[in-house]
Amino acid sequence: MRENRTMGNAVVETELIAVLVAVTDGDPRVLTIESGYALPSGPLEPGHRSLQAGLRAWVERQTHHPIFYVEQLYTFADQARAGADQQAADPQRGVARGISISYLALSREAAAEYPSTSWRSWYHYFPWEDLRENNGLLAGIRQQLIAWASHEESRLARIAGLFGAEGGPWNEELVLQRYELLWEAGLVPEATRYALVAATPVPGKEMLHDHRRILATAIARLRAKIKYRPVVFELLPHEFTLLELQQTMEALAGQGLHKPNFRRFIEQQELVEETGRATSGQAGRPAKLFRFRPSVLEERGFTGSKLPLVR
Amino acid sequence: MRENRTMGNAVVETELIAVLVAVTDGDPRVLTIESGYALPSGPLEPGHRSLQAGLRAWVERQTHHPIFYVEQLYTFADQARAGADQQAADPQRGVARGISISYLALSREAAAEYPSTSWRSWYHYFPWEDLRENNGLLAGIRQQLIAWASHEESRLARIAGLFGAEGGPWNEELVLQRYELLWEAGLVPEATRYALVAATPVPGKEMLHDHRRILATAIARLRAKIKYRPVVFELLPHEFTLLELQQTMEALAGQGLHKPNFRRFIEQQELVEETGRATSGQAGRPAKLFRFRPSVLEERGFTGSKLPLVR
DNA sequence: AGAAATTATACTCAACTTGAGTATAATGAG
DNA sequence: CTCATTATACTCAAGTTGAGTATAATTTCT
Numbered sequence: 160m161r162e163n164r165t166m167g168n169a170v171v172e173t174e175l176i177a178v179l180v181a182v183t184d185g186d187p188r189v190l191t192i193e194s195g196y197a198l199p200s201g202p203l204e205p206g207h208r209s210l211q212a213g214l215r216a217w218v219e220r221q222t223h224h225p226i227f228y229v230e231q232l233y234t235f236a237d238q239a240r241a242g243a244d245q246q247a248a249d250p251q252r253g254v255a256r257g258i259s260i261s262y263l264a265l266s267r268e269a270a271a272e273y274p275s276t277s278w279r280s281w282y283h284y285f286p287w288e289d290l291r292e293n294n295g296l297l298a299g300i301r302q303q304l305i306a307w308a309s310h311e312e313s314r315l316a317r318i319a320g321l322f323g324a325e326g327g328p329w330n331e332e333l334v335l336q337r338y339e340l341l342w343e344a345g346l347v348p349e350a351t352r353y354a355l356v357a358a359t360p361v362p363g364k365e366m367l368h369d370h371r372r373i374l375a376t377a378i379a380r381l382r383a384k385i386k387y388r389p390v391v392f393e394l395l396p397h398e399f400t401l402l403e404l405q406q407t408m409e410a411l412a413g414q415g416l417h418k419p420n421f422r423r424f425i426e427q428q429e430l431v432e433e434t435g436r437a438t439s440g441q442a443g444r445p446a447k448l449f450r451f452r453p454s455v456l457e458e459r460g461f462t463g464s465k466l467p468l469v470r
Numbered sequence: 471m472r473e474n475r476t477m478g479n480a481v482v483e484t485e486l487i488a489v490l491v492a493v494t495d496g497d498p499r500v501l502t503i504e505s506g507y508a509l510p511s512g513p514l515e516p517g518h519r520s521l522q523a524g525l526r527a528w529v530e531r532q533t534h535h536p537i538f539y540v541e542q543l544y545t546f547a548d549q550a551r552a553g554a555d556q557q558a559a560d561p562q563r564g565v566a567r568g569i570s571i572s573y574l575a576l577s578r579e580a581a582a583e584y585p586s587t588s589w590r591s592w593y594h595y596f597p598w599e600d601l602r603e604n605n606g607l608l609a610g611i612r613q614q615l616i617a618w619a620s621h622e623e624s625r626l627a628r629i630a631g632l633f634g635a636e637g638g639p640w641n642e643e644l645v646l647q648r649y650e651l652l653w654e655a656g657l658v659p660e661a662t663r664y665a666l667v668a669a670t671p672v673p674g675k676e677m678l679h680d681h682r683r684i685l686a687t688a689i690a691r692l693r694a695k696i697k698y699r700p701v702v703f704e705l706l707p708h709e710f711t712l713l714e715l716q717q718t719m720e721a722l723a724g725q726g727l728h729k730p731n732f733r734r735f736i737e738q739q740e741l742v743e744e745t746g747r748a749t750s751g752q753a754g755r756p757a758k759l760f761r762f763r764p765s766v767l768e769e770r771g772f773t774g775s776k777l778p779l780v781r
Numbered sequence: 782a783g784a785a786a787t788t789a790t791a792c793t794c795a796a797c798t799t800g801a802g803t804a805t806a807a808t809g810a811g
Numbered sequence: 812c813t814c815a816t817t818a819t820a821c822t823c824a825a826g827t828t829g830a831g832t833a834t835a836a837t838t839t840c841t
Contacts, residue, residue, distance in 0.1 A: 173569060203547070207547075209546070209547055210545065210546060210547050231544060231545065233542060234521065234542060234545040234571050235520075235521060236514070236518075236520060236521050258484060258569060260545050260569075313768055316765075316768045317768050320768060385777075386776045386777060387776075400818090401818085401819090402817085402818080408777070412777060414777075414779055414780075415779070415780045416777060416778055416779060416780060417778045417779065417780045417800075417801075417802095418818095418819095419801085419802080419803095419819085419820085419821090420778030420799075420800065420801080421777075421778050422818095422819080422820095423778075423799090424777070424778050424799095427798095439808085440809090441808090441809085441816090441817080442808075442809055442810075442815075442816050442817065443807080443808060443809075443815085443816040443817025443818065444806065444807040444808050444809095444816080444817050444818040444819080445807070445808060445817090445818080446817075446818060446819090447818085447819090454627075457624055457627045457628050457631065465697045465698075466697060466719070466723060466725075466727060466732075466735070467727055467728045467731035467732050467734075467735055467828075467829075468725055468726070468727060468728065468829095469725075469726045469727060469728045469830090470829090470830085711789090712789085712790090713788085713789080728829075728830075728831095729789095730790090730791085730792090730830085730831080730832095731828075731829065731830080733789095733790080733791095734828090735828095738827095750837085751838090752787090752788080752837090752838080753786075753787050753788065753837075753838045753839070754786085754787040754788025754789065754836080754837060754838070755787080755788050755789040755790075755835065755836040755837045755838095756788085756789080756836070756837060757788075757789060757790090758789085758790090778799080778800075779800095780801090781800090781801085
């Protein structure tokens with residue numbers, strides 16, 4: 160146990176990797192480097208007071224973006240990402256064993272960018288996750304998956320559970336599971352690169368190493384979180400209309416929301432208050448402007464208790 | 471960004487730390503070392519295929535316990551836990567900067583134990599988290615907190631939100647937040663040790679460093695998870711009665727559950743099926759024995775979609 | 782053996798929440 | 812001044828949840 164601490168430890172390099180999200184024009188975007196091929200990452204430096212402080216420091220220094228919200232996603236070991244034989248096949252991977260700690264950060268898209276960085280829609284990488292406009296994309300993916308399943312019952316059950324039937328139920332939080340199923344089926348370039356399976360990949364931009372997997376984790380986390388914690392407001396300006404709020408949520412969820420019921424949902428949570436001002440200029444009735452009530456952060460716990468308690 | 475990877479990295483030691491949970495006799499227990507003072511932890515070794523494999527390996531080797539379920543909790547840097555001046559005050563802390571990766575693992579308590587390890591009820595460390603039998607403990611803690619608040623509005627709001635009013639609402643998932651509030655108020659020994667505040671601590675066993683904080687994180691995670699993912703079954707024998715299932719859930723939640731409604735809750739999830747057998751020997755009507763239906767893991771996604779979607 | 786205690790299981794019903802849709806209000810454009 | 816457009820308000824049936832009662836099948840007590 161603790162006594163073994165010095166008994167053969169691996170001494171490793173540690174890297175912090177960020178999924179920095181902003182929503183612009185109804186589009187959820189992530190900050191990328193290398194023309195959208197990789198997520199920004201930086202080393203943990205001895206001067207950093209904490210892991211989160213280290214992440215904040217280098218993201219703000221290098222991207223000039225203020226980060227409003229940071230949350231740890233997952234930690235993994237570099238070698239765990241692939242077997243030993245892939246080590247040689249991929250010269251980009253360092254020889255030293257490394258630890259990567261990934262983070263989800265929320266911000267707003269600013270005009271000034273560093274030359275090498277750019278904002279990309281996350282549906283660029285996961286087009287099948289956007290159900291707002293139905294192109295026949297999902298039907299095609301389902302077909303490819305079913306072909307791969309070749310009548311195996313358990314595979315077909317997973318496909319149905321994750322990718323639903325035509326117009327059937329769709330769980331928008333299962334982003335990672337869907338990506339992993341596609342990987343397993345050899346339908347993403349990251350998998351075929353290692354020659355697991357050779358097949359025509361589904362649409363969706365490839366990324367370095369497991370960066371698309373990290374991005375999937377971030378999307379899933381954010382989609383789950385917006386339902387029970389007031390994090391959307393980190394992505395909105397100080398004042399916003401209820402429609403803007405709704406469209407930001409829709410962008411994240413990748414699905415349209417029922418307007419009257421969405422308003423009821425927001426009102427009963429008492430998360431926002433009117434500023435007294437309203438929009439003007441656009442067509443139609445002016446919309447009231449709202450602001451987030453930060454006091455709720457102190458008041459409530461925001462968890463959907465669903466167990467049948469006794470009183 | 472990525473190019474900076476070699477530009478001044480900290481090279482660190484990495485430690486894996488486990489919260490291994492089992493439920494015995496309606497008591498949720500964690501495996502500890504040093505007479506309940508610390509959580510078991512082991513080093514990341516070069517031979518480990520992955521972080522999780524490393525954790526599994528040394529836990530099973532050192533405790534002889536099979537682990538049925540493992541989930542990563544959180545990663546933190548050693549120095550982040552305390553300021554530089556505490557460094558000298560605490561000789562147990564290594565001089566090298568270290569990374570700790572914590573895990574939640576589920577198991578069943580086995581008879582054979584290693585000499586130095588022991589199972590302890592987690593309510594030993596967090597007695598205020600057990601609402602099943604009401605001793606006047608919470609009332610006393612509320613009093614101490616209110617005294618600390620000394621009429622500051624925001625403090626009083628947090629106390630009310632986290633510790634509720636007498637018989638008022640209680641969110642059992644806020645384990646970590648409650649512990650942190652007690653820390654801030656100087657009411658736990660771990661805080662007073664660093665002389666932040668001197669006060670009479672509330673009941674509850676102290677732990678090494680931030681181990682009690684990690685345990686709180688694990689409890690909160692598990693209390694949240696049992697509501698939407700079928701993880702309780704990892705803590706139960708293969709066959710069980712509905713009452714045993716209920717009592718295990720109650721042990722984790724720290725609250726009594728409404729029996730008829732709990733049965734409805736379980737039935738409508740279709741997670742279990744009758745084995746055909748029943749108990750015998752005890753007083754009262756024999757209870758049917760159930761088993762978990764593992765097929766549901768493939769079928770469903772288990773997330774409580776609460777957004778008002780459109781069709 | 783029969784009554785009482787004990788535990789399991791089944792059913793009921795009002796209150797609340799959610800899904801889906803319709804109605805009305807206030808603006809700009811033509 | 813009318814229409815298109817967007818915002819906001821209301822309605823109502825269906826589903827879910829909270830709380831309690833009724834009945835069944837055992838062991839234990841006398």
